[in-house]
Amino acid sequence: xxxxxxxxxxxxxxxxxxxxxxxxxxxxxxxxxxxxxxxxxxxxxxxxxxxxxxxxxxxxxxxxxxxxxxxxxxxxxxxxxxxxxxxxxxxxxxxxxxxxxxxxxxxxxxxxxxxxxxxxxxxxxxxxxxxxxxxxxxxxxxxxxxxxxxxxxxxxxxxxxxxxxxxxxxxxxxxxxxxxxxxxxxxxxxxxxxxxxxxxxxxxxxxxxxxxxxxxxxxxxxxxxxxxxxxxxxxxxxxxxxxxxxxxxxxxxxxxxxxxxxxxxxxxxxxxxx
Amino acid sequence: xxxxxxxxxxxxxxxxxxxxxxxxxxxxxxxxxxxxxxxxxxxxxxxxxxxxxxxxxxxxxxxxxxxxxxxxxxxxxxxxxxxxxxxxxxxxxxxxxxxxxxxxxxxxxxxxxxxxxxxxxxxxxxxxxxxxxxxxxxxxxxxxxxxxxxxxxxxxxxxxxxxxxxxxxxxxxxxxxxxxxxxxxxxxxxxxxxxxxxxxxxxxxxxxxxxxxxxxxxxxxxxxxxxxxxxxxxxxxxxxxxxxxxxxxxxxxxxxxxxxxxxxxxxxxxxxxx
Numbered sequence: 001x002x003x004x005x006x007x008x009x010x011x012x013x014x015x016x017x018x019x020x021x022x023x024x025x026x027x028x029x030x031x032x033x034x035x036x037x038x039x040x041x042x043x044x045x046x047x048x049x050x051x052x053x054x055x056x057x058x059x060x061x062x063x064x065x066x067x068x069x070x071x072x073x074x075x076x077x078x079x080x081x082x083x084x085x086x087x088x089x090x091x092x093x094x095x096x097x098x099x100x101x102x103x104x105x106x107x108x109x110x111x112x113x114x115x116x117x118x119x120x121x122x123x124x125x126x127x128x129x130x131x132x133x134x135x136x137x138x139x140x141x142x143x144x145x146x147x148x149x150x151x152x153x154x155x156x157x158x159x160x161x162x163x164x165x166x167x168x169x170x171x172x173x174x175x176x177x178x179x180x181x182x183x184x185x186x187x188x189x190x191x192x193x194x195x196x197x198x199x200x201x202x203x204x205x206x207x208x209x210x211x212x213x214x215x216x217x218x219x220x221x222x223x224x225x226x227x228x229x230x231x232x233x234x235x236x237x238x239x240x241x242x243x244x245x246x247x248x249x250x251x252x253x254x255x256x257x258x259x260x261x262x263x264x265x266x267x268x269x270x271x272x273x274x
Numbered sequence: 275x276x277x278x279x280x281x282x283x284x285x286x287x288x289x290x291x292x293x294x295x296x297x298x299x300x301x302x303x304x305x306x307x308x309x310x311x312x313x314x315x316x317x318x319x320x321x322x323x324x325x326x327x328x329x330x331x332x333x334x335x336x337x338x339x340x341x342x343x344x345x346x347x348x349x350x351x352x353x354x355x356x357x358x359x360x361x362x363x364x365x366x367x368x369x370x371x372x373x374x375x376x377x378x379x380x381x382x383x384x385x386x387x388x389x390x391x392x393x394x395x396x397x398x399x400x401x402x403x404x405x406x407x408x409x410x411x412x413x414x415x416x417x418x419x420x421x422x423x424x425x426x427x428x429x430x431x432x433x434x435x436x437x438x439x440x441x442x443x444x445x446x447x448x449x450x451x452x453x454x455x456x457x458x459x460x461x462x463x464x465x466x467x468x469x470x471x472x473x474x475x476x477x478x479x480x481x482x483x484x485x486x487x488x489x490x491x492x493x494x495x496x497x498x499x500x501x502x503x504x505x506x507x508x509x510x511x512x513x514x515x516x517x518x519x520x521x522x523x524x525x526x527x528x529x530x531x532x533x534x535x536x537x538x539x540x541x542x543x544x545x546x547x548x
Binding site: 005007009014015016017018019020021022023024025026027028031058059088090091096097098099100109111116134136137138139141142147148149150151152153154155156157158162173181182201 | 279281283288289290291292293294295296297298299300301302305332333362364365370371372373374383385390408410411412413415416421422423424425426427428429430431432436447455456475
């Protein structure tokens, strides 16, 4: 067995899903990507809370937290101490066209995969950002949710070579900055922290929420707002966040260069406290 | 075995797909829904051509037509003579984040499911349309493609009870008419046929292309254009198209009523000629 690719489906050790599942047919589901450190899933309560909130927005029944916890305990007992945990919740196999079948049981998937290399190396040198040509569509009904409809992210990620760039920067169709392809963005300038509002598109990640809360505790002024590309280029510092990287300082966007700062690394270290 | 739910994955009689497949993880794939009549898939060349065109737009490798044909022959030999055939093509199991792995093999799925009831009954009495509250996002990079990111359709279909309505009418965020939740829309007025342009959102279906071609052969003036809701309400006739229903005349939208016409049924019958 490949211990880096373990999975449970509805609590059973399986790696195969019914082909009629709405997760495959329509991308009708939500997911979470979670860092596992020393065998423990980090930010667990936040992650499960976000999964429940996203499921609620789509009207997908959320399994009991105890079921998720039992699955995760079982899987992590066989997994490397440092790995990536993925929770997937789909609306299940009941399909008669697009319309959801009321009160049908969802599908609960827990997966483990290897921790990507380079996370710490990029944190140390700073991330190189590619400005994506793809613009994110504005869909308030899905904005903020980490759902399984991720073709925009796939197309954006295909735009750049990971040898040259560590992340892509996404704008919406109106030219507002939304965030990274797989991360949220923070703009730091003159002692103030700003991050894009995510009511029209983008994913409101758990790391973003934790960084906002941490900044508030540190009395750092924070604001969610509409942010343009000029503001990004005029930033004193630019940071990316997600649950795996926690925080990456950005070192380059086009010809604009930044030096990673002590503040960035201090915040990054404090985000690690679970 | 449930003969109404047969499936082949990469040519093997299987109903289970690897949980790491990008079709599930990201909705990273395309599909086709095909009417089977007397054991034959209708509009086969058009369907396969559209699947290839959609796959090309997403950069997914298209398997040889002969492979699809062999799968379909095998499956239909065991299936009811009247059923629904679904072809699904995903970017395959190779995943290391959103970025597609170049030259990785796709996953080829062929499925059979029962023909929905009521198609002929609705055709006879006319379809009752619900005006959906959900507005379609404008994403030119995905517009026209029948891809696996269908959460907008799921949310729109959840808005209405199929006891009361046969289809939902979708507008985009700017208020332009796009089409039905699972169909394309045609507006007929004063001898002229118009259908929404689909460069910003929506799916450009095979039935739509066939109806446009048929109208052109019949010297009926046809035009793809921006269409507003007022124009829909002022139509002499309103038609919906997809590969299963072929053409449904619309009988009701809000308080506006229409009578199904001879023209609609004549076109519907001619669409059936393969």
